Amino acid sequence: MSRRAAPGLKAFARRIGRRRKRRPLCCQRRSPFAGATAHRVRRARAPGLGGSMTFSSVKSAAALALWLTAAPLMAQEATDAATANADTVIATVNGAAVTLGDLIAVRGDLPAQYQQLPDQALYDGIRQQLTDQTLLKQAAEAAGLDADPQVARAVAIQRQGLLAEFYMRREVEARITDDALRATYDARVTAAAPIPEVRASHILVAEEEKARDLRAQIDAGADFADLAIEHGTDGTKTQGGDLGYFTREMMVPEFSDAAFAMEVGAVSQPVKSQFGWHLIKLTDKRDQPRPTFEDSRAELEQALGSEIVQQVMTELRDGATVETPEDRPGLGAIRNDALIGR
Structure with missing residues (x-):
């Protein structure tokens, strides 16, 4: 029924062609911890001691013991970090070296969720992958696959793709400067027309008669928020019906048209939407x-990165001689894998 309001530049999504996700109008915006209360620290009797100690002091003692245990490993890691380089050998496979540089390159291309793993887990997992790949590579070379035309073609395509990716990545990094970012900010945000938004509360009920009865109670002096808490049927009831701020396109048309036509402090007549009566x-x-x-x-x-990608490709195409026959030679054979030995 509504779209999710996004922080920062996403609020200007319409101005720059970004699409917002939709969220239910009746969703609750408060933190799930809003009503939480602090728990008192319980006290535990320490076995064999005359007095008592808090759980916090027990945790402090455990943390100290853990630090004392881990200190030698931390010192070793600090020494390794100071002396290691890309050629540091982390494994040998039948005499072939696997290096720290190889490991770092693989780690850098992992998805974000894997980057959160502990360093030791990353190190061990990637090293195992690299040693296994080295074993397979050696076996493939022993079997003569490195001279196979099909393999050579696949390697060449992979090389082409990697070179293209690295070239584009470096072009984007070189062209994204603070000046370019600020120019983009000025064009997309500063110069954008103001976006009106309103803040409103609502009471959602299933029947028009119920909505009209509540409207009469409000006219007679009843508090809107109290009625929302008592009679509302969506998640906002616990907030007195408060929806927070929203722009016109974030709500279904019937709701937005009514809300944006109102004066601050006014209460609408019942408004029908696909969700009920408001x-x-x-x-x-x-x-x-x-x-x-x-x-x-x-x-x-x-x-800006997306724009730069288009700029780079336009520059390369404009400066190149590319011929693509209109009759599409070989079109009828593109599914014939036998042509490349598969």
């Missing part, structure tokens, strides 16, 4: 705050 109370109107440059940096880099 009473809407408008609590504020404003222009959406613009994200700062620093808050927008990550998204600016992504947007």
Whole structure:
């Protein structure tokens, strides 16, 4: 029924062609921990001691013991970090060296979730992968596969793809400067027209008659938030029906049209939507705050990077001689794997 409001530059998604995800209108925005209370620290009797000690002091003692145990390993890691280089040998496979540089290259291309693993787990896992690959490579060479035309073609295609990827990556990194980012920020954010947004509360019920009865109670002096808590049927009831700030396109048209036409402090007549009947109370109107440059940096880099990729390709195409016959030679044979020995 509504779209999820996103922080920072995402709030200007419409202006730069980004699509927002939708979220339920009735979703609850409060933290699930909003009602949590602090737990008192229980005290535990320490066996064999005359007094008592808190759990926090027990944890402190355990942490100290763990630090004393780990200190030699930490010292070794610090020494390794100071003396290691890309040619440091981490394994040998039938006399062939596997290096730290190889491991770091593989680690750098892992998905983000694997980057969160402990260093030792990453090290051991990647080293095992590299040693296994080296064994397989040696076996393939012993079998003469390195001279196989099919293998040579696959290797050449892989090499072409890697060279293209590294070239583009370096071009993007070189062209994303602070000046370029600030120019993008000015064009996409500073110069963008203000985006109106409102803040509203609502009471959602299933029947029009119920909505009209609640409207009459409000006219008679009943508190809107109290009625939302008592009669609302969505997750916002625990917040007195508060929906927070939203832009027009974030809600279904019936709801937005009513909310944006209201004056601050007014309560609507019942509004029908696909979700039921709403009473809407408008609590504020404003222009959406613009994200700062620093808050927008990550998204600016992504947007500018996409533009640079297109620029690089345009420059290369314009400076090259590329011939693509219109009759598409070989079109009828593109599924004939036997042509390349498969």
